[in-house]
Amino acid sequence: MKVEDGMELKEILADWRDYDDAAFRLGVFLGVFPRDQKFSKVKRMFWMAGYPLGDMLVDILDRMSEAGVLLKDEDDARYKWNPAPTDLS
Template identity: 45%
Template sequence: MNLREGLDDWTDWDGAAFELGRALGLFAEPVTFTQVKRIFWTDNPLGNALHEMLLQLVSTGVLERRDEPDDEQFRWSGRGW
């Protein structure tokens, strides 16, 4: 899985974290979001780390972030990375 392809449009933060996990090889291709959603919906080291990585990718310009009440989303920035 390619993170650029997975985040080509605005994606809720948990879906973006799942795509990042896939790109890192943490979730094999047959694993679906619903099988691992607890990682993103509970307070745990892996889910927290993936969210923090998304924020770091925003700070470097790789991703864009849209943060509205109850709706945090990410997408590939398209700035030539």
């Protein structure tokens, strides 16, 4: 995965992404993982219990979904940026 400097999260998550890929990309965006980190080296932290960092990143995605920032496809466990503006009032 290559995230360009200056990319916004809404660009990174513009298309549907499986929960593990979306969480990984969020982690790269937040600086948790280096930009050149290979997903294959950390994917187990999203698939197995006992990795609080993976759980936290997925929890952030869920909270963003609850707030209307992201859309969540419950059936396929995927996320994407909500193109409709979020009502902040």
